Amino acid sequence: xxxxxxVAALAIAITSSALGAERLDCRYYRADEANPxxxxxxPGPLEGLLLPDNDVFRPIxxxxxxxxFYADYRRVHFRFSNSELLAEGKGPNIDASMVGLGGExxxxxxxxxxxxxxxQVSLFGVVFAQFNLxxxxxxxxxxxxxxxxxxxxxxxxxxxxxxxxxxxxxxxDEFLLNYGIANGVHRQNLxxxxxxxxxxxxxxxxxxxxxxxxxxxxxxxxxxxxxxGVVQYGLELRGPAWGWRNSSLRPVFGSALSQFQGTxxxxxxxxxxxxxxxxxxxxxxxxxxxxxxxxxLPFSQFFSEKTENVGVQSQFEF
Numbered sequence: 001x002x003x004x005x006x007v008a009a010l011a012i013a014i015t016s017s018a019l020g021a022e023r024l025d026c027r028y029y030r031a032d033e034a035n036p037x038x039x040x041x042x043p044g045p046l047e048g049l050l051l052p053d054n055d056v057f058r059p060i061x062x063x064x065x066x067x068x069f070y071a072d073y074r075r076v077h078f079r080f081s082n083s084e085l086l087a088e089g090k091g092p093n094i095d096a097s098m099v100g101l102g103g104e105x106x107x108x109x110x111x112x113x114x115x116x117x118x119x120q121v122s123l124f125g126v127v128f129a130q131f132n133l134x135x136x137x138x139x140x141x142x143x144x145x146x147x148x149x150x151x152x153x154x155x156x157x158x159x160x161x162x163x164x165x166x167x168x169x170x171x172x173d174e175f176l177l178n179y180g181i182a183n184g185v186h187r188q189n190l191x192x193x194x195x196x197x198x199x200x201x202x203x204x205x206x207x208x209x210x211x212x213x214x215x216x217x218x219x220x221x222x223x224x225x226x227x228x229g230v231v232q233y234g235l236e237l238r239g240p241a242w243g244w245r246n247s248s249l250r251p252v253f254g255s256a257l258s259q260f261q262g263t264x265x266x267x268x269x270x271x272x273x274x275x276x277x278x279x280x281x282x283x284x285x286x287x288x289x290x291x292x293x294x295x296x297l298p299f300s301q302f303f304s305e306k307t308e309n310v311g312v313q314s315q316f317e318f
Contacts, residue, residue: 024114024116025054025283026054026055026056026116026154027054027055027056027057027058027059027283028058029116030157030202030203030204031058031202031204031205031207031238042114043112043113043114043115043116043117044112044113044114044115045112046110046111046112046117046118047110047111047112047113048108048109048110049108049109049110049111050107050108051106051107051108052106052108052109052111052120053106053283054106054283055104055106055120055122055152056109056111056116056117056118056119056120056152056153056154056159057152057153057154057159057160057161057198057200058159058200058202058207059317060198060209060234060236060254060256061236061252061253061254061256061272062234062236062254062255062256062270062271062272062291063232063234063256063270064098064100064128064256064270064293064297064298065126065128065146065298066100067100067102067103067104067124067125067126067146068100068102068103068126068315068316068317069100069101069102069103069315069316069317069318070098070099070100070313070314070315070316071097071098071099071100071313071314072097072098072099072291072311072312072313072314073095073096073097073133073311073312074095074096074097074098074291074293074309074310074311075093075094075095075096075309075310075311076093076094076095076096076307076308076309077092077093077307077308077309078092078093078094078305078306078307079092079305079306079307079308080305080306085180085183085185086141086185086301086302086305087132087134088132088134088135088139088175088178088179089179089183090132090134090135094132094133094134095132095133095134096130096131096132096133096141096309097130097131097133097138098128098129098130098131099128099129099131100126100127100128101126101127102124102125102126102127102146103124103125103126103318104122104123104124104150105122105123105124106120106121106122107121107122107123108120108121109121116154117154117155117156118153118154119151119152119153119154120151120152120153121149121150121151122149122150122152123147123148123149123150124146124147124148124149124150124163124165125145125146125147126145126146126147127143127144127145127146128143128144128146128299129142129143129144129172130142130143130297130299130302131172132175135174135178137174137178139172139174139175139178139179140172140173140174140175141171141172141175141301142169142170142171142172142175142299142300142301142302143169143170143172144167144168144169144170144190144299144300145167145168145169145170146165146166146167147165147166148163148164148165148166149163149164149165150162150163151163157201157202157203158199158200158201159199159200159202160197160198160199160200161197161198161200162195162196162197163194163195163196163197164193164194164195165193165194166191166192166193167190167191167192167193167194167300168190168191169190169191169299169300169301171185171187171301187301190219190300190303191218191219192215192217192218192219192224193215193216193217193218194213194214194215194216194230195213195214195216196211196212196213196214196230196232197211197212197213198210198211198232199211202236204238205237205238205239205240206235206236206237206238207235207236207237207238208234208235209232209233209234209235209236210232210233210234211231211232211233212229212230212231212232213229213230213232214228214229214230215228215230215262216228224262227260227261227262228261228262229260229261229265230258230259230260230261231258231259231265232256232257232258232259233257233258234254234255234256234257235254235255236252236253236254236255237252237253237254238250238251238252238276239251239252244277246279246280246281247277247278247279247280248277248278248279248280249275249276249277250275250276250278251273251274251275251276252273252274252275252276252287252289253271253272253273254271254272254273255269255270255271255272256269256270257269257270258298260296260303262303262304263296263303263304266295266296266306267295268293268294268295268296268298269293269294269295270291270292270293271291271292271293272289272290272291272292272313273289273290274287274288274289274290275287275288275289283317283318284316284317284318285315285316285317286314286315286316286317287313287314287315287317288312288313288314289312289313289314289315290310290311290312290313291309291310291311291312291313292309292310292311293307293308293309293310294307294308295307297309
């Protein structure tokens with residue numbers, strides 16, 4: 001009986017150690033998840049790690065193209081003359097739902113055993129879709145697919161993310177069958193390869209980020225390689241947390257601003273704020289947010305169109 005008992009004790013110890021390591025979410029440790037006792041220890045030298053289970057770069061809260069799960073309701077106002085086309089004849093204002101389904105998967109990291117400095121290589125994939133809720137079947141208007149590798153890096157309060165990704169887009173079947181074909185809607189064939197870099201500086205309650213990118217390859221129907229530039233920057237704020245049933249709630253706010261050379265460097269802005277629900281023992285987070293956006297929506301069929309929208313969003317992060 002002693003041998004099985006020893007094996008069970010060893011398994012429990014290993015599992016407890018692993019769970020303890022998982023509690024240090026390096027995306028948020030400076031903001032709210034640091035264990036003072038753990039961080040006081042020597043973090044150790046950088047070590048190679050296969051299939052790491054969390055990243056070193058925090059996802060951007062208000063970026064509508066971040067690879068995460070979300071669903072929202074928005075009242076969208078089209079600010080251009082041919083708004084009837086994308087609104088399916090419903091006028092300049094429609095009720096819409098936008099969803100995102102995706103995430104990242106760590107492949108390899110060079111990380112500290114008990115700290116967060118280091119780098120990581122991951123893959124990401126995500127699909128974004130927009131639905132017109134004012135139609136009988138809630139027509140799918142458009143879907144965008146993004147996939148590619150990511151290199152992330154952290155050193156203290158500084159972190160960075162370098163991506164190279166492919167984006168392809170498709171008009172919704174219901175939109176085409178119910179309205180688009182009969183009314184001569186022209187598909188924006190946004191099929192591109194993009195490289196972008198974001199650098200972030202953060203502290204306990206604030207974060208600043210800025211960066212940019214280039215369209216390096218583009219479909220000839222909507223050739224963006226002649227106007228390839230992209231600029232992105234923003235701010236995030238995180239308020240104090242209060243405990244609730246072994247978890248925490250805190251107010252959060254984010255702004256994400258972007259400018260595309262392909263649309264004449266016009267400013268696109270997204271603001272999101274609300275409550276975040278998290279547990280110190282996992283990397284899962286749920287957010288209930290109020291959202292507002294002005295400018296061209298960052299999806300293919302809306303790429304050059306001016307819109308305004310407000311709504312509510314549920315965000316799920318793993």
